[in-house]
Amino acid sequence: xxxxxxxxxxxxxxxVILGGSVVGRYNQLIELETSVDGGWAQVENQLQRRADLxxxxxxxxxxxxxxxxxxxxxxxxxxxxxMGANSPEAQMEANAGxxxxxxxxxxxxxxxxxxxxxTSFVRLQDELAGTENRIATERMRFNERVQIWNxxxxxxxxxxxxxxxxxxxxxxxxxxxxxxxxxxxEF
Numbered sequence: 001x002x003x004x005x006x007x008x009x010x011x012x013x014x015x016v017i018l019g020g021s022v023v024g025r026y027n028q029l030i031e032l033e034t035s036v037d038g039g040w041a042q043v044e045n046q047l048q049r050r051a052d053l054x055x056x057x058x059x060x061x062x063x064x065x066x067x068x069x070x071x072x073x074x075x076x077x078x079x080x081x082x083m084g085a086n087s088p089e090a091q092m093e094a095n096a097g098x099x100x101x102x103x104x105x106x107x108x109x110x111x112x113x114x115x116x117x118x119t120s121f122v123r124l125q126d127e128l129a130g131t132e133n134r135i136a137t138e139r140m141r142f143n144e145r146v147q148i149w150n151x152x153x154x155x156x157x158x159x160x161x162x163x164x165x166x167x168x169x170x171x172x173x174x175x176x177x178x179x180x181x182x183x184x185x186e187f
Contacts, residue, residue: 025158029167032149036170039142040088046135047095051079057124061109071108075101092173139173146170
């Protein structure tokens, strides 16, 4: 074999190996990004479930606490913002508002012993608690996927390919600081 043929053969082998590596990393990026998107879809699914439960819970509480109109209005507005949010970031922000409003609603329920004994209220409260647990689980899974995605697009040599493809870091689903504070209910 001639020397030039050997060099050409080696160059082709190197190119095939590099090409295979790029294709493998590209497919990995697609798989990870799809996983993050799927994780967010699960979070949205649980947020929708909660948004569907809220009107029933509000109507049950309204019968007992008719003078708490401000809380009901706040919940309705927060739910509307959540339903109208277009991006994960907007949905996260709207969700924080709904968290706060629901905390106030549940705090109000403590002031009405007969409400706490109402079967439909108890059932709805249990459903809401279960939904909150599902949301927490899906948030955790989403954040795990985001962590893997963000780490992957920062590692060499994948960071080069990610940069060329315009792949950016994803935002974590973080809890707003105000959610850590107990709601204040005044009569």
